[in-house]
Structure formats: structure tokens, C-alpha cells
Amino acid sequence: MKKYSGKYEYVIYFLIWLLALSLRLWNLDSGGLNDGEAIWALKALDLHRGEPGVITSNGLYLITTSIHFSIFGISNLGARFWPAIMGSMIILPVFLQRNLFGPKFAFILSVLFSMDPILVNFSREAGSSMPGIVFILLLLSFFNLKKYFISGIMLGLVLLSGNQIWIGLTILVISGFIYQLLIRRGESNRISFEYFLTGKSRLYLIFGLLGTWIIIGSGGLIYPSAINSVFNDIVSGFSLWGAIPTVSFIELGVGLLAYASLPIVFGVFGMIRYATKNENNPQNLYLSLIVIVGLVVILVFPAHEVWHLIWILIPLYVLAAKQIESLDFSSDKSKALVEKLGIVVALIMMMVINLNFRGVTNSIYISPEEMQQRIISMVAVLIVFIIMIIFIWYGWGVETTKRVFIIPVGIVLFIISISILGNSLSMSNQITPELFDTYGEVINTGRLSETFHGLSISKTGNAYFADIRLIDIQKPSLNWFIRDYPNAKIEEYVFDESQVDIIISKDENIELSSEFVGQDFVWEQKINWKNMTLNNWLQWIVFRQADLENDNFVLWSRQSLLTGD
């Protein structure tokens, strides 16, 4: 185990954390909360307004967010703030274990964690389980460092992080069990609880756990019944095993390909390498087991979602970082030159292949002749690439060949990751639904808000005081949107037109007097993944384009309010 004592170690990790934090906070306020986020944000809002009964699950999120609402006001940013902050802490376990990993390894891993699109995206969701994932990693790190009291605190925080963490804990426990079975009794690599179970450490852990659970879990003893949320999460977490599947295996497979190609290529390579070279490395064995068990559990778990792949993505990243660490140019100058040249040529070739592939995939806009030409070009470049690899192998040996092949692949995959990250950060104006977005993307919140304000000012003189009715709409995202309007209500039908200024309905044919005029608008867009063909999938992977389904509503207003613009 190498001990790293670099001069700027702390500064480097601080900068990486800043990068992680920036990526998670960037543009966080943009876009409305989707239904999944809004459910949690509304609960936090209820708690903020003095209804402790809402803490039936995910206690940590609700309590931290309601405190945030109390101090900084209610906003989309506030609803997403704490998962983002806690998600950025994913760097911390790597930092804590840097001596175990080695400096370069830990550095690569922390950069990968800070920039991975799924990890970033998931951290930016209100009510997500990302804090739970981070606390599990911290729990393992502190436990490994024999810091039992802090491990207890982390365990308490894990338990308060919602019902979705139980699938991850299940994977970890099954993997650990198989690991113990594989490692023979008496071997030093076997996980030993002897010290833990005999010393005072057990007490420290229990104190940490109970203290966190009771004090933080009850919001500083203000909401005692919130302690119970842990058990509700256990029950609901395991009851998901009886759920009806909504995400197909194809979606999971495409998700793996689209989001985890970099860790898969390098991580699986690492797994094979350790398996075939019989390297006696317990961490690699345990990580490999987590990947295999995780994949099986996620496939079998009926309520699986694409983001569950995080549970195998993290160990794959660790395995991949080990592989990336080992990549270096040869010490022989002539070989190094060939390697660098080879990589540049390989990158150019890949770019050509990629451009042609994009053209082929976008079959709507190209003629059959052009498509034929593009396929021929791709095949030709591929043949040249293979010949080049054979020559390099013949002239400069296996190691140089590997580098010329692996490094450009890694660079390309990294660039793909960065481009997906751009989507996660809402950097483009185009709606780019991702597979891990369980709910549709809410759009037009700004425009709707402007309309409400305008109408309200012309009626009441205040931007928020208009009488608004949502007619027979159970849409958490819309409920969250109208939170600031004190005179907004949800009704089954319009009881008294005279009391209402603005109406939003799902139905275009509701009974209203001619005083009201209506205009439909798109509230939510999503992709129907179930109807995707192979061609649709390819298009989506390459261009992030697919047919979007709109969820429309009708906005009704009094004609008298629509004066001016």
C-alpha cells in the first residue's frame, strides 16, 4: 500500500470537489420539478408549513429541505440543493481511501466520480437516493479506517435516505456473503468482524447510529414520529420486490451501453485481467462480485430502473480507474513516439467512423447512395485501422499495440460521457430525455408563470393573488408550480365561475361560460421507451433524438383579463 504525501494533495482534492459541486449546482434552478421530484418537494413544503405527519419516508431529505425552505425560501433550487451538495461529497470516500488506492488511482477515480453523467444527474434530482449512495460509500470508508463512531453516523444517515437504498444494501450484503464463501476460513483476506464485535467499537457504532437516527431523524427531536420513517422505508423498499416491472430489459441494456460504456470497457477488462492473471487482490474480487451480483439483482428486481445501474457503475469505475492508472507511454523514446502517433491516427480514424455512423443513423435525411458510400467509408477505415494495429504489433510489440488501441477508445468514451453530462446540466435548449429520467421533463414553466403573473396583476394588482383552479388534475409537478399562489386550489369541477380568474384543465370540453377563453399548452414531454424500434434506439444513442410525447393542458382565462398583450 503506497502512502501518498503530495504537497498539493488537499488542494487537488478540494479542486476536484469544487468541480463536482459546480457540475451539480450548475443551472440547478432551471426547469420545473418533474412529478417524481415534486412529490418530495411538496412533502418538504408541508413539513415546512408544520405538518410533521408527512415524514413517512426519506426523512433526511425532507428535514434538510424543509429547513432550507425555512431559511432561504421555497424554490426549485432549494428542493434540489441538498441532494446536490451531498452528491458532490462522493469525492470524500475516495479521498479517505487514497492511501489504499494509491495517489494516481484515487485522483483518476475522483475525477471520474465528479464528472460521471448519471452520478451528476442523479445528484441534481429533488428527493433522489444519491445522498444514501454517498453515505454508504462513506460508511464503508470509515469502517475500513476503523472510525466506528463516524461509521455509525453514516449508517444512520444511510437509513434515513429513503427506500431505494435497500436494493443497494441487498447487493452489498449478498456480494459480501459470497466473498466470505469464496475466501477460505483463516485466510487474511477474509472480512473479519472479530475486532469489531469484541471491542468498544461496537458500542461506538451503535451510539453513532442511534444518535444520528434519533437526533437527525427526528429533526432535532422536533418530529419524533419521523424516526419511524426508517422502518417505513425498509417495508416499502422490500415490498418493491412485489412490484410490476415498468422498465424493460432493453432499456436497462441500452442504459448500460449509453451511460456506462467507459467504466464497462475498462472495468470489465480489469475484471477479466484479474480473473485470468489470478491476482490475489481481495478488493478486486469483492468489486467484481458487486458488479456481477448487482447486475443479476437489478435484472431480477421487478421495480428496476435505469439509475439502479449506479450500483454496478461505482465498482466498475473503481476497477476501470485501476486500468486507466496503468496506462502510460513507453519509456523507450522510439516506441513512445509510435504510440503517440498511433493514438492520433486512431483518434482521427474513430472520428471518421463516428461521423459516418451518425450519417448512417440519421437515415431520414440521406439518400440510399449516400448511405452506401458512408458504409463503405466506415468499413474501409476500419480495415485500415486493423492493418495499422497488426503492423504496430509486428513492429513494436503487444504493449505498444494495447496503448494505441485502448487510449483512443478511452478518450472517445470520455468525450461521449462529457457530452451526456452537458445534457444533464440542461446546457442545450433542446429537450433531451435520458433513460434514467423516470418522469417526463417539465417545460414551459417560465412562460406559464409569466402568463399567471400578467393575468393576476391585471385582476388583483398583485402577481400572485389571482383565483386559480386546477380542475380534476392530480399532477404533483403542477401542484408544486402553483405553491406560491395562495388562491390556487384543486377541484373536481368548477363550482362557481364567478370566484375564478384562471382555470387549468386536462379536458378541453369543460362546461364554462363564454366569458372564458382557452389555450392549450405543453406541460411535460417524455419519450415512450416501450415503442422504440432499433432504428429509434440508434438515433437516440447517437443524437439523443426521439419522438416526444406531450402532456397537454388547457389554460382558461376571462376574456376581460386578456387586454393589451
Add this chain to the structure above:
Amino acid sequence: MDWAMIDFILWYLTISILGLLSFPIAFRVLPNLTSKGYGLSRVIGLLVWGFLFWLLTSLQIAQNTLGGIIFALGLLFLFSYLVLRNNWRELFHWIKENRNVILQIELVFIISFCFWAFIRSTYPDIVGTEKPMEMAFINAISRSPIFPPNDPWLSGYSISYYYFGYVMISMLIRVTGVLPGVAFNLSSALWFALTAIAGYSLVYNLISSYGQYKNTNSTNNKQNRKFNPGIWPIFGPIFILIMGNLEGLLEMLHSKGVFWTKNLDGNWSSEFWSWLNLKELVNPPSEPLTWIPERVTGIWWWRASRILEDFTFSMDAKEIIDEFPFFSYLLADLHPHVLAMPFAILAIAIALNIYLEKDFPILAGVNFQNWFRDWKSGESVNFSDLRLVKWLKTREFWFAALATGGLGFLNTWDFPIYVGLIGMVIMLRAIQERGWNSERLMDLITMCITLGAAGVILYLPFYLGFGSQAGGFLPSLFFFTKGKQLWMMFAGMLVPAFIWLIWLNWKHSSKKQLIQGSVFSAIIVFGFWFVSYIFGWVFSVVPQWMNNLISQTGNPNLLNGKAQELINMGGLFYGMQGSSNPSEILIDSLGRRFAFPGAWITLLLMLMLVWGGIMIYNSENGFAISKESDVPKSTYTLNPIHGFVLLLLLMGLALVIVPEFIYLRDQFGWRMNTIFKFYFQAWILWGIAAATILSILRIELKTPVKQISNLIISLIFLAGCIYPIFGIRMKIQNIDWQNLSLDGTAHIQRYNADEMEAIEWLREAPIEVLAEAVGGSYSGYARISTNSGQTSVIGWPGHESQWGRDGGMLGRREQDIETLYRTSSWQEAQRVLNEYDIGYVYIGNLEESQYRLNLEKFDRNLEILFSNKNVKIYGVSDDVKEKNYIDGEQ
């Protein structure tokens, strides 16, 4: 596999896992029992789990969700781990050594659980008697967002009843996910099985401890031999659960025409049946005569629960309930007295464990009186020397408080009974170690008060919201049990008890001890008699005197509230006794008692023999004790189990003697409920005693006395078994093997599928106040709230009144519901909707037949949330209420 079978297996596994989780607690708190509480571990598990869940939810620490239930289970597991953390080896060693006992208990459990589930599957419908009420409690508790749970039949109020048993059932429902209709019947089977193993386990412990003591003190080679009780503990559950009173035998004889003669004119007559004077059985049998009890009109097996009957001065009959366990199970109500049974046996086991404790700390300390005297005189005294303090430090005390306090929450009447039993155990131990004197009574009173107070404190949130039905005591002058009724009821237990008592006193008692027994018994019986007449005199004379005073002064406000209450009680007393003349009441009732002396002579004799037996343990004849705080020494050589059996008989006697002279004043006004609740507990106590006595007699008696006693006991035992045999036969004689079911609500689906669909919809709908048809008790009214867990405005008004709801609470609810359905005015309907915060208005067949419905107002103003061919449910949203309110103001 059939769903009912899966549900059954789920319940079996759940309760068995709970038993395993709780066994370390049982092992720790009941160490003096030979079975280490294994047979009671399921009961202990339910008690501790239920207590933790209920308490945490009541304190708003846990939520009434599955998560909250798992939370409590986690705490139980943690508690179980902590109590035995360093003694696991001891526990595993015991399990290894006692596999045979474990197997026996498990067999008794599975057989009894299967047996009663099968019996219930032949008539599973939850209809009639108070089953709907119990179902309503279970569903309401399952759906209440907070504790105390909503009263399902009185919106805006929480349950005012002892509902702990229903909390336990609701927990099992949610853990196993079984439908409430199925769970109701599974609960009946489960409680039957829990009572069976609790009874088996307790009698096993008594017999094995008896044999063990006998072997240890024997001079032959048996000294080190472990005593094997054989099959005899099975008589525990048989005596408690299976055996009935002698009414079954009488029904059989009656059906066959025994003791009846046909006159020449073809009329039947019988002196015997006239003397017995049992309703229905005084009438001639119907022909053809048969040995199988049958009744053309009415239910023959019902009469067994009504063999006692009281008569007023003017010979008006008053119905008395004398249920015994088998009847209760056959009736299949999940009433508190049934749900409390295994826990009552647990309390007896705790008493036995305390009794068998070798170095019980209480006996080493000083009592409060002496401690205070020493402290006052300036002697150096420590607070920790107090017996009470020593006792408070023991885990036995707190576990006893948990169990007896739990009985208060399960079936309130049982609480003082079992606190009293534990107090008497401590008193007997003190008698054995220090001899009998007045301090023993102080010990008894102190311990009972302390244990009772601790039991109340542990369950304080319950008592804070509970309104007791009892409103003081009334003297029982004309109301008393006749000898024939007492023997009909308890013969199965009294016969072995008398044989054993006579043997015990003949063999071990001295003349002095028998005299002590006679004096004690005379003081108690005649003392109670005297007290009841003093009370009678006060209730007869003082109100009259007060009324005279008021009429003389002409000031009706002359007396304060308490005095007015006394006048009211006096009035009630007059009314109940059937005469307004005090001297008539006092003298005639005395005459009647002497005319029917059977019961009090039996009780007098029995009490004499029991106290005479207890006095055998009195150590005062052994050696003099210089100071109460000396290390106690026992001087008796009599097997200590005799002492415990004597205490069981003594407690049972107290329960039978007390209502002979005093009874609790409730809504009914006479002894109906007092006898019901007291005799039921006496049955349990005497049942355990009788089952143990069988083994003792088998060991101790020698032929030919043994053969004669065996013959007598066998005959009376068989006579007691006639009732369950014919009872079961009646239930399974027309069995339809294809349609066996445990679903108690399936009949709704069969007869009114639309209503069932609506109920299922309401089970998933948010909790709101529900308007539905209102009607009398024991009827099909309130059926929607009963089965859905929603809260009705008013359910069975008579029952609400029984639960202590006064006119202010009930108000005009019944009339308002009628107005809501009938009125054509929306304004009027609005008022009702607003006043009771109604969220759903239910329209079904019953509402249509009960009220002349006017639905137009609902159709115009409310939204239909659910409808099918025969049912409509209107929803009243908050906006409608708000609007209503504004309209109302207008």
C-alpha cells in the same frame, strides 16, 4: 394452494417466528419454570411487541404504519438480544436438553391452531352478536392515522374501550397482508391455540415442579431422577378450553325425555326439570326423543351461557351471562375476555415464577411501617432496605406490571384479579417464610397497590382516554347464585378440587389449622354478607332520609352532587331489587338466601378447606422470628405446588364469592356483566387448578380411594365434555367440504356483491367521516364503516352508550343522519354535512329501505365518487364544505 391455506401458513410462521424472537425474554423473566416459559414465548412476544408499538405510536414516536410495526419488532429483537447477551450458551443448552418439551408444545400449538381454524372455516361469516363491533375496531385501528384510534362508530372521538387485543390483530394483519375478514377467523384460531399452549405449558410447569420436589425430597433412588409429567399437562387446555358446563348433559337428557313422564292425557311433566327451572328446559321435549340435543325453535347451545338467572323481590327474572371459554369460542366473538385469555394465563405463570423464586428479595427487606418507625426513632435506616424498593428493582416486578397492566388494556376487569393473585403469591411466600400475622395483609395491600400503579403508569395513554363502564358498587341482596346453578356451572372443577382439598386437609392439616380455616371462611363469607346488608341499608334508608329532608326544607338544591348521586343510586337499587320498601328488601332477601343455601354453603366449605390448607404452610409453629428483616427460613415440608394450587382456588373463590354480595354498577344495573367477567376468570383459575389436581391425585392417592376418586372425576369430566362434543357436531354436521373458507366477509360478496365492491373501494379511499344507515345493536347496521375502516357518524347507538358516551356526545346524530337522507333541502343537508365533517355519503340497499331517500340534492351538489348497480358513494370535498359554510352563514 388455496389462499386460506396460504394465509393460515403465513400466520403460523409469523407467530412462530415471533415466539422464537421472544424466547430469550421468556427464558430470562420466567427462569423458575421448568419449561422456561417456552410455551408462553408467543404470548410474551405478542404482549411486548404490541406494547412497544402501541406506546410508541401513542407517544407519536412511531407511526401507525407497517414501518412502525417493524420498528417495534426491531426493538423487541434488540430487547431480546440484550436480555440474554451473555447467556446464549445456557439457552442453547436448555433447548438441547428439552427438545421433548419443545416438541410437545409445538404439537399442541399446531394441532389446536389447525383444529380451530378448521372449525371456523365451517361457519366463517362475521355476522350476529358483537362480531361486527369487533371487526369495526380491527379495521378502524388498522386505518387510524394516529393513536388512540378512531372510534369507527362515532366520528370525532377515539375508541373508548379496552382495545389492546385488536391492536395486536391489526398488527398481524398488516405484517402478513391477510384480508381483515380472513384475519378475524384466523385470530379466533390463533387465540385458541395460544390459550392451549399457555394452559399446557402452565400445567406442565406445575406438575413437573410438583414431581421434581417430590423426587428431590424422597429418600429412595428417585432423588436425582428428572420428573416426566407424561400426557397429563394436556388436561390444562382441556379443562380451560374444551370442557363445558353441565348444560350439555342436561340438554342431552332433556332431548331424550329423561326425568319426564307422560300423563294419561298425553301431557309431559317432570319434577326434576321444574326444580331445575332452566329456561326452555322446563318445557317438555319435542318428539321424536333423541340423545342428540335439538331445539325446534331457538339455539340449544346458547342456553349454556345463561344457566344462571336472578330474581327480584317481585320474582322478575334477570338474565345473567355465564359464558365459559368453549362457549365463547363456539360463538366465535373476538371479545376482550377471549383475547385476554392467553395473557391471563401468562399472569398466572408470572405468579408461579415469583412463587418458585428461591431468594425473592422482597422477603429480605423491611416493610414500610417498620422502616418508618426506625427512621422516626433516629435509627440508621436505608431507603434501599424497604421491601418495596427491593421489589421495584427486580425484573419480575416490571414484567408483572407489563403483563397485568396489559390485561387492564385487554380486558380491564382482569387487571385487579391478576394483580391480586400476584399479591397473594407474595403473601403466601411471606407466610411460608415468616408466619401468618397482620403484616401479611399489609404486604398484600402494599404489593397490590404498587403493582397496580406500575401497571397503570405503563399503559397511561390508554387510561387517559378511557371512560370506564363501571360506576361504583351495588349490594346484591336478592341477586345470588343458587347451589344447583353453581354446581351446574363448575362441577367439572369443583369435584376434583373438593376431593383433593379433603385429602390434603385430612393428610396434612392439624385441628388448629382447620379451625383457622373455618374462622377465616366464616369471617369472609359472613363479613361480605354483613357488608352487603350495610350497603343495602345505606342505599335504602339514606336516600329516603335525604328526600325527606329536601321535602321538609322545600329546597331541591340543598344537597351537593355526591349526595344527589347517592339518591340516584338508591333509586337504581330500589328499581333493581323490585321493591321500594327497605325492610321488605332486607328481610325477604335474607329469607331467600336461607331458602337456597347451596351456593354459600359450598363456598363456605371450600374456603374453609382452602384456608386450612394454606395454614399448613404457616411457619409460626416452626420457629420464632426475631425481626422481620432476618434472613427467612422455611419450616414447612409440604410440596410448595400445593400452596400455589390453593391460591388458584382461593382467587377463584374470591371471584365467585364477591358477586354473591356486591356487584359492579354498569349500564345494565344488575349482576349480568359482573358474573360474566368474574366467573370466566374463575373458570380459568379453577381449570388450571383442576388439571394439576388430577396429576397430584394420581401420584398421591392409593387404591381403593384412588379408583373411587378416578371414577367420580371421570364421570363428571365426561359430563362436562358432552357440551363441546355436541357443539362441534352441530357445526360440522352439514359440512360442505367444497366451500370451506376462512373469509368472514365472503357472505357480503355472496349476497350483495355491489356492496362488497363499494367496501373494497372505501378500504383504499382516504379516511373520512361516512354517512350510512343507523340502526340498533347486534344488527347489520353500520356495516360499511365496520368493514371498510372508515368512521361513521354514528354506528350502533346502544353500544356507544354502553361505552360511556353521554347524550352530549351522541347528540342528535341518529336523527341528523335521517334528515340528511330524507330532506329535500340542500341547506338542511349542508348543515349535517358540515356539522359532522362528512366526507362520504353512502347510498345502498339498506339506506333505501330505511329512509325515504331524496337523492336529487346530492346529485345536484355532490360528486359521485363510486357507483355500481346498487351502490352510490357521494364525495363531499373540502371546497363543498367551505362553500357550505359560507352558504350557512348567508
